[in-house]
Amino acid sequence: MIEMKSVYKVYDNGVTALDGVDLNIDQGEFVYVVGPSGAGKTSFIKMMYREEVPTKGKVYVNKVDVGNIKERNVPYLRRDIGVIFQDFKLLPKLTAYENVAFALEVIEENPRKIRRKVMDVLDRVGLKHKARFVPAQLSGGEQQRVAIARAIVNNPKLIIADEPTGNLDPDTSWEIMKIFDEVNASGTTLVMATHSKEIVNTIRKRVIAMEKGQIVRDEHRGEYGYED
Amino acid sequence: MKINTAKRHLREGTKNIIRNGWMTIAAVGAVTTTLILVAAFLMLILNLNQIADNIESDVEIRVYIDLNTSEDEIDELGEQIASIDQVSDHYFSSKDEELEMLIEDLGEEGEAYELFEQDNPLNHVYVISTEQAEDLSGVANRIDRMDHVDEVNYRSDVVDRLLEFNKYARYIGIIFITALLLTASFLISNTIRMTITARKDEIGIMRLVGAKNSFIRWPFFVEGMLTGVLGAFLPVVLVLGGYHFLYNSLSEQINFSFVELLPWNPFAWQLSLILLGIGALIGIWGSVMSVRKFLKI
Numbered sequence: 001m002i003e004m005k006s007v008y009k010v011y012d013n014g015v016t017a018l019d020g021v022d023l024n025i026d027q028g029e030f031v032y033v034v035g036p037s038g039a040g041k042t043s044f045i046k047m048m049y050r051e052e053v054p055t056k057g058k059v060y061v062n063k064v065d066v067g068n069i070k071e072r073n074v075p076y077l078r079r080d081i082g083v084i085f086q087d088f089k090l091l092p093k094l095t096a097y098e099n100v101a102f103a104l105e106v107i108e109e110n111p112r113k114i115r116r117k118v119m120d121v122l123d124r125v126g127l128k129h130k131a132r133f134v135p136a137q138l139s140g141g142e143q144q145r146v147a148i149a150r151a152i153v154n155n156p157k158l159i160i161a162d163e164p165t166g167n168l169d170p171d172t173s174w175e176i177m178k179i180f181d182e183v184n185a186s187g188t189t190l191v192m193a194t195h196s197k198e199i200v201n202t203i204r205k206r207v208i209a210m211e212k213g214q215i216v217r218d219e220h221r222g223e224y225g226y227e228d
Numbered sequence: 229m230k231i232n233t234a235k236r237h238l239r240e241g242t243k244n245i246i247r248n249g250w251m252t253i254a255a256v257g258a259v260t261t262t263l264i265l266v267a268a269f270l271m272l273i274l275n276l277n278q279i280a281d282n283i284e285s286d287v288e289i290r291v292y293i294d295l296n297t298s299e300d301e302i303d304e305l306g307e308q309i310a311s312i313d314q315v316s317d318h319y320f321s322s323k324d325e326e327l328e329m330l331i332e333d334l335g336e337e338g339e340a341y342e343l344f345e346q347d348n349p350l351n352h353v354y355v356i357s358t359e360q361a362e363d364l365s366g367v368a369n370r371i372d373r374m375d376h377v378d379e380v381n382y383r384s385d386v387v388d389r390l391l392e393f394n395k396y397a398r399y400i401g402i403i404f405i406t407a408l409l410l411t412a413s414f415l416i417s418n419t420i421r422m423t424i425t426a427r428k429d430e431i432g433i434m435r436l437v438g439a440k441n442s443f444i445r446w447p448f449f450v451e452g453m454l455t456g457v458l459g460a461f462l463p464v465v466l467v468l469g470g471y472h473f474l475y476n477s478l479s480e481q482i483n484f485s486f487v488e489l490l491p492w493n494p495f496a497w498q499l500s501l502i503l504l505g506i507g508a509l510i511g512i513w514g515s516v517m518s519v520r521k522f523l524k525i
Contacts, residue, residue: 049436051436072440072441074435075435075438075439075440075441075443076438077438078435078436078437078438079437079438083436083437089429089432089433089436090433091430091433091434092430093247093430102434102437102439103437103438105233105236106434106437106438106439106440106443107438108229108230108232108233110232111232111236150437
């Protein structure tokens with residue numbers, strides 16, 4: 001599913017974010033990416049949906065050489081990947097329904113199907129009754145659930161989440177994790193960067209630990225391994 | 229593009245007009261202000277142009293023919309005149325017709341001249357008009373050198389001054405309108421840019437869920453066009469109403485036969501269409517240009 005071959009990323013200001021990363025993630029895996037701030041987790045994740053391109057090395061997602069695809073093909077790559085952020089990144093003027101529908105309008109889905117799929121997925125994240133609310137009227141956890149609905153409505157093969165529970169209280173975080181677990185159980189690959197010791201140590205999955213741009217630990221059913 | 233997607237772009241573009249509230253009002257206001265100025269200038273310039281055209285077309289050359297010229301020689305002269313390229317029209321006016329006109333023009337005083345009807349001292353005349361007023365003096369000089377021509381007369385002082393005035397009026401008009409449109413485009417694209425900069429994050433999110441650039445651009449295109457058209461609304465109303473009022477009140481005051489304003493219909497309608505067009509173009513231009521910079525990665 002995801003393959004990285006000696007990936008380096010050096011930014012224009014000279015900072016080395018990734019310092020030789022080799023990695024394989026199979027279809028259907030659930031992977032935590034942990035490590036201190038500035039370890040390169042976000043750069044690592046951005047490589048996967050081509051927000052960043054490697055300075056050196058190769059990144060393959062679904063066998064596509066992500067660093068080398070043409071600019072105009074980037075949208076097509078992203079349609080197979082659901083991305084979720086700490087700050088939700090919802091369109092502020094659109095309702096929950098419209099935010100989710102947007103991901104389907106982009107692929108020119110038939111309006112009737114859009115309606116059905118959006119209502120289904122909002123039901124799945126438990127927000128059917130708040131479909132007409134705009135983000136400002138929703139709590140943090142609800143906004144994140146809308147973002148998840150938007151990410152999964154296309155049935156992507158890969159979900160990438162960058163600290164999805166970073167802004168949420170513990171109870172809400174568990175709700176989000178429950179949804180992720182369900183999504184993963186249906187065969188979707190899930191890569192999640194996190195700082196939450198509780199989550200990583202409770203819902204045991206593969207753990208990739210990064211420090212100074214390198215993978216320092218990669219173990220199945222691993223532990224968080226940091227004190228914070 | 230699928231029909232449903234086109235509908236979606238139209239719907240989103242229209243909704244954005246409402247969603248963006250104050251930003252829309254700012255952009256529409258900018259378009260309105262400029263178009264009112266453009267409309268005022270266009271009204272002035274086009275009417276000046278029209279008046280100048282009227283006067284130009286009224287200016288003629290009068291060629292007085294030597295008194296003892298035979299009919300054949302007169303015809304020959306007529307052919308020579310007709311062969312000049314710049315001459316658009318010419319006709320012969322006999323000395324009897326000239327006298328009649330003189331008597332008529334002078335009214336009661338003219339009655340005194342009726343005595344001359346038996347022994348008319350006036351010349352036969354060729355009356356000539358040229359394609360363009362600029363050609364008058366050249367043509368007049370050429371004819372003056374022909375045989376059997378006693379005198380060539382056109383109101384050179386008036387014509388020259390008019391031509392000069394006209395030339396400057398046109399140049400100044402063109403410069404003003406160009407400057408105005410440039411300023412307007414700048415002003416409006418800046419305003420719209422502000423509204424879009426505020427939406428930079430939104431564009432980023434759209435790209436993140438896999439929207440193609442064209443997909444992002446279309447609603448902005450629609451929104452820009454609508455902004456421009458909305459901005460043209462008030463200027464169009466002002467033109468239709470204001471020109472009606474101006475035309476009626478000015479036409480009564482200026483009754484020189486040669487000064488005619490452009491009639492309300494179709495001029496006011498044409499001008500309105502032009503304003504709508506300019507508004508829409510500026511709106512589209514402003515919004516497409518400003519969204520462009522956020523679509524580069």
